[in-house]
Amino acid sequence: MSFYEKFGEYDYSNFKKYLDNEDKDLVLNVLKKEKINFFDYLYLLSNGAKKVLPQIASLARELTIKRFGKVINFYAPIYLSNECSNSCIYCGFNHSKEIKRTTLTKDEIEKELIALKEVGFDSVLLLTGESPKIAGLDYIKEAVIMAKKYFTYIGLEIYPMSEEEYRELVKAGANGLTIYQETYHKETYDKVHLKGRKKNFEWRLDTPDRAFLAGFRKVGIGALLGLYDLKYEASIIGLHAEYLQKKYWRGEVTLSFPRINPKETGFDIPYSVTDKDLVQMLCALRIFLPDTPFLLSTREKPEFRDKLIELCITQMSAGSKTNPGGYTKDDAKEQFEVSDKRSLSEMLEVVKNKGYDPVLKDWEENFLGII
């Protein structure tokens, strides 16, 4: 059973009783359990839980340190192409926007890779929009093979492909794949994705399944926070992660929590997410999924990122450029505006000063795909 089929079986109205809970004592009881179940997790997302957020945060922190130590892993993105045939109304690469479109040549990719490697990174995330004709499978495969010369860990954040196509990328050396559902709410999904292949909700929802089947060792999921009600999104993210972990037990699910940055596209955020909301969701997920790595991008502001280091995140990007060629020249349009512009070396100091150990290499080139 794929996640799409499972998704059809959930009745969200059954979740409401827990999510609408106002009683903080029920939440405190959850915190006493050794292992919580999905409904306990829903209690942690409730308004009642907001009243005892410090206690929840304290447990989330404790569980994170126990599982991961005081350690932060670093990675950086390289945007290969901002060509995109989709029309997502919140995105800077939206097809209908008149921006300068760039797809890096082989030579330019090499330069970006070298520039990023010189900064000190060993883990890289390669990104494209959705343009199979201009930046498709062969193009991405070439980029993976080139990246492998310089980086131990190669993650991809690209458009949904078939299992067979993904398998080729795994063979080429890619280790991880990130694919955000954007929103798990079908009606909202239909409203914000106006055209292009991305209109297919089901195809996207089953992408993590295909990715694990193709042999990726790590698959990152998440929702673009702000498109729909956070409690709903958080509920389904929890289910999705749990489903994937149980089914693809050799794989590692990772989570990211991108909040829409209002400045980027003039997009009016329908369900804006406060810092408090985001912290509550992060902590609830940490308690529900204590072994899951949490990633944090440079979308968030420096002061807030610094605080989250000590809460429950385990991996951060730094010094990111979100436009193709951004590390070597700087003229193409960015996907989103980077809020935290600090360099890797500055971030290493920040992490150290907080009493955490920054880690650059935490992968082995001989780790193959899942067989």
Next chain:
Amino acid sequence: MQDEFFKLGGHNFSSRLIVGTGKFNSKEIMVKAIEATKTQMVTVALRRVDFRNPKDNLLSYIDRKKYIILPNTSGAQTADEAIRIAMIAREAGVSDWIKIEVTPDPRYLLPDGEETLKAAQVLAKEGFKVMPYINADPILAKKLEDAGCVSVMPLGSPIGSNRGLKTLELIKIIIEQSNIPVIVDAGIGKPSDASEAMELGASAVLINTAIATAEDPVLIAEAFHLAVLAGRKGFLSGLPIEKQKAEASSPLDWVSKL
């Protein structure tokens, strides 16, 4: 009773504590904590060693005159991966010791016995000093001994869980049957757990999370050093036997009259 050296892979060790290098909040604290354990063997995840970048090389923090490096294959999901990683480490001059960790499940990091045995057979033949991390499975322990491993390393409870010796009964059997050192690895959360393992007759213990994530890693490192010594001395003393049900029983009254 005077304690003998702990013989492992042709070396004599006076310390029976092996220490891991993961999860420390700084390299400086790691170095101090390792010192405080008085260990002679330190295990390092090869995935964390960057031969290409001396600045991020975990190995460069460890004084190789003082400590034997025990590289481990943490993160490997198959025998093949573990074998390749071990070979590369040896070629790079890291060590011919290898701690095999084959953990296909990234959450509990439990060892895959089947794949571990395959890797151990190959690496032992290749001349490595093989120390496999295993479930507390007495049969697997014997097979690994037959394969030529220099020790077996059964877990006390899942790695990083700090839950102590949950596999106690099986560890006792492994110790009883083994002709090679049994080193209890994973799950030891408190100094008293380490003492318990040593009292049972384990040859040594390996500790990482309990030291690295303690409020004061250096202090607990020293506590573990002492706990291992205490447990070992307890074992050597021939611990007093707990009182069993040994009262004379009436159906056997006649025995005393013989």
